[in-house]
Amino acid sequence: MRPYMECPSYDRCAVNKCPLDPKYKERRPHSEDAETKCRLSKVKRVSIGSSYPGILPYLGMTGHEYVSTDNVSKMAAGANG
Numbered sequence: 792m793r794p795y796m797e798c799p800s801y802d803r804c805a806v807n808k809c810p811l812d813p814k815y816k817e818r819r820p821h822s823e824d825a826e827t828k829c830r831l832s833k834v835k836r837v838s839i840g841s842s843y844p845g846i847l848p849y850l851g852m853t854g855h856e857y858v859s860t861d862n863v864s865k866m867a868a869g870a871n872g
Contacts (some may be wrong), residue, residue, distance in 0.1 A: 794847055797839045798831055810836050816848050829853070 795801060795811035805825040808818040820827040829836065833856055840851020849857035 794839055794843045794851070797842075799835075800831060804829075806830075810849065810851050810853050811839055811847065813843075813846050813848075816854070 794813065795809050798804065798809075798811055806827065806829050807821050807824050808815065808827075810829050811831075812818060833852060836851035838851075840847045840849070844850065852860065
């Protein structure tokens with residue numbers, strides 16, 4: 792199964808660069824797309840994405856969300872170390 796097919800908006804979504812697509816890093820929004828950003832909540836995307844470790848580059852998060860989460864984790868580890 793493809794992760795993006797688990798999205799509740801899959802049948803009506805028009806986002807070309809979907810965070811639930813295994814090729815998310817390679818995709819680019821298209822100028823003629825009706826929608827350019829995923830509207831599914833981060834919590835729901837991560838819930839779906841956690842079922843696909845090693846398949847989704849950012850586990851359902853956007854690149855920006857993933858970098859922010861990674862930075863917070865590194866800061867927390869530094870504060871505890």
